[in-house]
Amino acid sequence: MEFLQISCRGIFLIVILLLQASCAMQSSAQPQIKKLKTPPGFTVSIYSDKVPEARQMVLSETGTLFVGTTGNGSVYALPDRNHDGRVDEVVTVASKLHLPNGVAVRDGALFVGETSKITRFDNIEKQLAQPLKSFKSSVVNDKLPALDWHGNRYMRFGPDGLLYIGVGAPCNVCVRPDDERFATVLRMKPDGSALEVFAKGIRNTVGFDWHPTTKELWFTDNGRDHLGNNLPPDELNCAPAKGMHFGFPFRYGNNVPDPEFGIKAAKDLKFTPVAMPLGPHVASLGMRFYTGNVFPEKYRGNIFIAEHGSWNRDKRIGYRISQVTLENGKATKYETFMDGFQFGDADPWGRPVDLCLMPDGSMLVSDDHAGAIYKISYATPTKQGTSPAR
Numbered sequence: 329m330e331f332l333q334i335s336c337r338g339i340f341l342i343v344i345l346l347l348q349a350s351c352a353m354q355s356s357a358q359p360q361i362k363k364l365k366t367p368p369g370f371t372v373s374i375y376s377d378k379v380p381e382a383r384q385m386v387l388s389e390t391g392t393l394f395v396g397t398t399g400n401g402s403v404y405a406l407p408d409r410n411h412d413g414r415v416d417e418v419v420t421v422a423s424k425l426h427l428p429n430g431v432a433v434r435d436g437a438l439f440v441g442e443t444s445k446i447t448r449f450d451n452i453e454k455q456l457a458q459p460l461k462s463f464k465s466s467v468v469n470d471k472l473p474a475l476d477w478h479g480n481r482y483m484r485f486g487p488d489g490l491l492y493i494g495v496g497a498p499c500n501v502c503v504r505p506d507d508e509r510f511a512t513v514l515r516m517k518p519d520g521s522a523l524e525v526f527a528k529g530i531r532n533t534v535g536f537d538w539h540p541t542t543k544e545l546w547f548t549d550n551g552r553d554h555l556g557n558n559l560p561p562d563e564l565n566c567a568p569a570k571g572m573h574f575g576f577p578f579r580y581g582n583n584v585p586d587p588e589f590g591i592k593a594a595k596d597l598k599f600t601p602v603a604m605p606l607g608p609h610v611a612s613l614g615m616r617f618y619t620g621n622v623f624p625e626k627y628r629g630n631i632f633i634a635e636h637g638s639w640n641r642d643k644r645i646g647y648r649i650s651q652v653t654l655e656n657g658k659a660t661k662y663e664t665f666m667d668g669f670q671f672g673d674a675d676p677w678g679r680p681v682d683l684c685l686m687p688d689g690s691m692l693v694s695d696d697h698a699g700a701i702y703k704i705s706y707a708t709p710t711k712q713g714t715s716p717a718r
Contacts, residue, residue, distance in 0.1 A: 357698040360677045364668040364702075369624070369709040372666070375692055375701040376415045379404055382694040382701055384482055384534075384614065385684040386431045392453055393684070394421070394438055395694065395701070396431040398480055403428050403440050405456055406701075413688065419456055421449065421463055429480035429534070432491060434518055441481035441493060445470035446520065469520035473498070473509055478532040482614075487543045490515040494547075496532030501552040501577045501588060511576050513547065513567070527567045529574040529599065535614035535634070535682065542657060544568040546603070548612040548633060551580055557641050560584070561605035562612040564631065564652055564659060572600045581605050604659035610646030611636035614682030614694070622689025623706050629654055634680040634693060637670060647676050649683070649693060649704075666704065669695075 361372045381397040382404075388394065393406040393415075405419040422428065422440060430441025438452040446468045449455065455463045472481070478496025486492050497504070497511040504510040511530055516523040527545075536547035545567045551560035560580035567574075577586055578593035581602055585591070606612050614634040618627055630651050637647035648667035652659050670676035679697040686692060690705045 357677050359695070359698045359700045359702070361702060363671075363677070364666055366666045366704065369706050370666075371705050371707065373703045373705065375703040376406055376418060377698070377700040378418045379406070379694070379701055380699040381696045382681065382699060383429050383480070383696050384431050384682045385692060385694050385701070386433050386484070387684055387686065388433045388438075388453060389436070390453060391687070392456070393692070393701075394431045394433065394452075396429045396440065398427050398429050398696070401425045401428060403431060403438075405452070407453070407456060413686075419461065421452070421456075421461075422447075422465070427476065427479055427481075430483040430493070432483050432485055434485050434489075434491075439468065439483070439491065439518075440465075441483045443476060443479035443481060444472045444474035446472070446481075446483070446491070446493075468518075469516060469523060471523070472514075473507055480534055482534045482536070484536065485518075486515070486545065487538055489518070491518060492526065492536065492545070494530070494533040494536070496530075496534075496550075497576065500554065501531075501586065503577060503589065503592070513545070526570050527572050527574065529576045529578075530565075531576040535612070537616050537631070539566075539657070540617055540619045540629070542568070544657075546615065546617075546631065548606070548615050549574065549576075550611060551608065552577070552586070553609070553640050555587070557643070558608045561602075561608050562610050563602045564604040564606055564612070564615070564633070564662075565600065566603045566659075567600070573597060574602075575599045604652050604662055606633070606650070606662060607635070607645050609638040609641045610650075611638060612646075612650075613680075616683040616685055616691070618685070618691070620685055620689035620691075627651070631659070632665060632683055632691065634683055636679050636681060637676055644670060644673070644676075647679060649680060666693075 384396040395404045402423045403421045406415045426442045432439040438449040440447045448468045449465045475498040477498040483493040493514045512525045513527045515526045532550045533547045549563040577589040633650045635646035647670035649665045651665040653661040669678040678695045682694045684692040693702045
């Protein structure tokens, strides 16, 4: 069967990846924000350096930042009770979970996404005040695909009030006729009912957001491996309606047939073209439209993307925050916004994962390698055209 395509070489690669992940969890990497390079006027500070394996972030209605993780199985809360822009403490909301990457909030409840299930913590911020941190929760849905390969669930509530969930393909490249929910974006009601496929042909999305005006869903997608250093590109895509197919595993990039699966696509299957090809193997993860009013005008309405960085490329790329410019609803330009997490052939000191906008117009960046969250702020540059010291 097509989905049983893991060769001995593939198993070897999986073992290597697991060893790399284990090393990453034990990494003593420290934030080195003085190495980060941003455009003039922008500064980077440490919001917290005490969040091991920080991954997806979500800000509550009252200003508490919740952070998911993967390998260490924990979910954290970073309350700012005085609303002074500073973290009061790092509270462990849950531990010993299975890849709890996804976090979302709605009506005072925190939703946590593990590989196969979603759990809700009602009145979560009132629970944070309890001396004995035994947080009460209930399972919303435990019927998600349970395989770990691309099993980091990214999820957010959309403008329609539904919870959107990314479910990656359980392979490098394959077809899974036994479960149509693989390689998709799902959505469901907050109570876990009416689970359905919203978009197909998505190898692995770990970041999405909605256009602030049109409310269209935009998302990043990681391209397949083992086609060389420069193929395929990662992708930025747009799904304005339910039922669209974005190519995987039959097409990639600008409708290029996959060398293995291109000929296996149904002749009547229509593919939605990529909105913007990204760098090959940059591991594009979290993304956000900048909707604040603090960054200069040319950045407003742009998409910012956290590129986690390549692992299977001779020359490493990614390890940065990139931006995509939109004009009249179309992606027109892709460029670097902030880099300095990695240089040349050296190991990275940090790997950006997700982005979160703050009420003051700043933007947070999570880093699962250094276990930190950074804050990108903007102030008018000095007359010399340089950024203030950071």
